[in-house]
Amino acid sequence: MKLEKVWTLCYSATGNTERTVDTIGGELAAKLGLPLERIGFTKPLEREKEYTFTDRDIVVVGTPTYAGKMPNKLLPDFQTRLHGNGALAVAAVTFGNRNYDNSLAELCAVLEADGFRTVAAGAFVGRHAFTDELAYGRPGWSDQFEMKEFAKRVADKVNNLTDIPAPARVPGDPAAPYYVPKGTDGQPTKFLKAKPKTKAARCNGCGACVRFCPMGAIDPQDPAHVPGTCIKCQACVRKCTKQAKYFDDEAFLSHVKMLEQTFAAPKENEVFL
Template identity: 60%
Template sequence: MVPTQVWSVYWSATGNTRQTSEVIGGALAQALGCPWKALDFTLPAARTGPLSFQPGDVVVFAMPTYAGKLPNKLLPYVQEQTAGNGALAVPVVTFGNRSFDNSLAELRAVLTQNGFHPVAAGAFVGRHAFTDDLAPGRPSQADQEEMRAFARQVADKVTQAQQIPPSPAVPGDSDAPYYVPKGVDGAPAKFLKAKPQTDPAKCTNCGACAQSCPMGAINPENVAETPGTCIKCQRCIRLCPTGAKYFDDPAFLSHVEMLRQSFTSRNENQTFL
């Protein structure tokens, strides 16, 4: 097969998924000798229309793992507004060192249903959005080398195939329920209604948090207010230039502490061809 265009397509709240998709996509384009473009649908303005591809495209489609699956508030957009039209796909998920559980199986299933032909898949570790204590500094240079090596393997599989390459098996169950977060006491930690707080002594009301919120949940006129749906992605926390944003919900903080206590041992990237 002779692809004509490589795409890195991603939703990335804190940057790890963007970096992973772009490193793989860029290396894949180089190996295939064809153009490469990035398509970021993180912000609401980028989700006002469909994402449509065509035969000859190879799409590195990347999303993060939230509670063991794809982010549930973004899933309808991916299900309803993406069209492969026969394009090849490389479903990729990122995870914060705990586990990618069923997210890769779910992404592979959605892309297949939407007319893509998955030819490879991968799950890559990145610093956890909730805490720097899980996978700090990842994806590292070594991780990026693994990504580039994976891209070269994908390129070899595609170019050596006389017809559409077979889709790889991936672990997990696309229909499984979401992972239930737990606190340090082992009981379910219920923090769906938790929202970011704002330290008035630090906040300059610059509006960066409202402008960058993937859900458009923060009031741009008063950034201390979050009237919309917060998905706990931590983008506002990570991007606030003065460190004014924080979470104080006890259940959320207990879950973060549980993660620190239980999942700091290094996890590894996994690829499927």
């Protein structure tokens, strides 16, 4: 199988997925001796474009896990904007030390439906977007080592291909429902309408939160106003250098505390070839 280029494409609100995909893609390109090109899929304008590949490409596609699956508000973009046309794909999801549940299975299914051939897949731990108490500092050096070893194995598999590969076999059910968040009392909790608040005394109006919001939900004229859909990705909180953005929704905070109490034990990365 003659390949000509390695691509990376990912949605990464807080940066973990981008680091993961870039590490895998960079090592894969080096081992295959091919050029590497990166595509951002995080900002609204990036997701308005169509991305078409060919059977001479191998694409590392990444997304974080939201409630055990792919981010539901981004799913239609993955389903309609990417066109594989027989390109090989490496599916990669990140998760914040709880579980990736069905996100990897869903991503593989979406890519296969888009015309890609999933040659490999992996789920990788990254700092939880909601809190530094879960997987702080990950992906770290050991995680990056595992990612590079995974990429080497993918390169070996690709170099030995003589026919179209069977779809990557991963655990999970693409059609399974989303994980139901729970509070510290163990009961389901809802915070769909929760939106970030702004500490006026700290905000200097730099607009970083506006630029980094993947949903374009924050008013450019008034960063304290969030008229659009908020998916709780925490991009505005993580990217604000003045620590002016925060969430105070009680249900959301109870869920975060439950995660911290229940899922502190470090999880392992998992790969499938």
